[in-house]
Amino acid sequence: MPKRFTTRRMLFAAALCLTPVVAVATAAPAAFAADVDSTSSVLASGSDWTVTSVPGGYQVTLDLDKKLPIVNDAPTILADGTDLGLAVESADGLSLSVLTTDPIVLTAEALT
Numbered sequence: 001m002p003k004r005f006t007t008r009r010m011l012f013a014a015a016l017c018l019t020p021v022v023a024v025a026t027a028a029p030a031a032f033a034a035d036v037d038s039t040s041s042v043l044a045s046g047s048d049w050t051v052t053s054v055p056g057g058y059q060v061t062l063d064l065d066k067k068l069p070i071v072n073d074a075p076t077i078l079a080d081g082t083d084l085g086l087a088v089e090s091a092d093g094l095s096l097s098v099l100t101t102d103p104i105v106l107t108a109e110a111l112t
Helices: 007-039
Strands: 041-045 049-054 057-063 076-079 082-086 095-100
Touching: 057 076, 076 095, 082 095
Parallel strands: none
Antiparallel strands: 041 049, 049 057, 057 095, 076 082
């Protein structure tokens, strides 16, 4: 007679399958941040922004005068009107960063 899978066994099996995924997903940003800090160099800058070289592209950081208001939109950074993508807000809320491979960041006159 075959064993029946109970709900408890199925949940345990699902947890075992997801554990490596969660571990990798939470470790990857920390590993990338370590790489950014150890190998970054400033390639371009303005009064309130910098572009640094990182493995695989560029990190664009935009300093803010004040924290962004909480709204239902995600922040983006534009380089001379070109959307660079979704930005990540710093822990203190006073800067935004985005990773990009777009070389327009090297010659941009304005980042907003």
